[in-house]
Amino acid sequence: MNTQNLSPADAKSLLDQGARLYDIRETQEYAREHIPSAVSLPLSAIENGARAENAGENDNVIFHCLSGMRSGKNAELLARAAAPAKVYLMDGGINAWKRQGLPVDKDNSQPLPIMRQVQIAAGSLVLAGTLLGYFVTPGFLLLSGFVGAGLVFAGLSGCCGMAMLLARMPWNK
Incomplete structure (x- = not known):
């Protein structure tokens, strides 16, 4: 099974001709911002056996x-998840789509992705510790x-305690 890459402009053209677009980012990422015609099909769900619905051999399926x-x-x-359809991968993902000036649906009331929250929290704690260590x-x-x-532990083990803690916060429910 093989896939072809295509630009956001080419993806838009195929979408206008009836292709289906699947967003493989996690549900929280999709909820915050997505391409209007995209269907959420997280990579984690595909890894657990989820498939692109009703994908026939004459269909065009685009993943991003x-x-x-x-x-x-x-x-x-991704090719297996959409087989026997013709599968395309959109170069540059939603970031490239936005750079082309193509529309996205945004919901700023949704929380930031967990990893961005981890970066903000970890960076703030390191900065606070450094400043307090210097001045106090x-x-x-x-x-x-x-x-x-x-x-370091999170990077080596794949288990981030801060991400697990932040995922339980009320704003992430």
């Missing part, structure tokens, strides 16, 4: 993510070290 990285890395999996007492530098150790 945020930047094109997830789509590209999982091209074979060096003991506060341990806060920055603790956050750094947590990020």
Whole structure:
């Protein structure tokens, strides 16, 4: 099974001709911002066996993510999920779509993606620990070290305690 890459402009053209567009980003990412005709089909669901609905051999199916990285890395999996349809991957994802000036639906009332929340929280804690360590007492530098150790652990294990904690916050429900 093979896939073809196409530009956002070519994707728009195929969509106008009846192709189906699937957004493989996670549900929270989709809820915050998505291409109007896109259907949410998260990569995690595809990995668990979800498929593009009613994809026949005469159909054109386009997959996209945020930047094109997830789509590209999982091209074979996506092709199987839409078989026997002809499968396309949109170069540059929704970011390239927006750079082309094409429309997106936004809902700013939705929370930021968890990883952005982790970046904001971790960066704020490191900054606070560094400033307090410099201006108040060096003991506060341990806060920055603790956050750094947590990020290293998350990178090595694939398990981020801060992300799990933030996912349980009321604004993420």
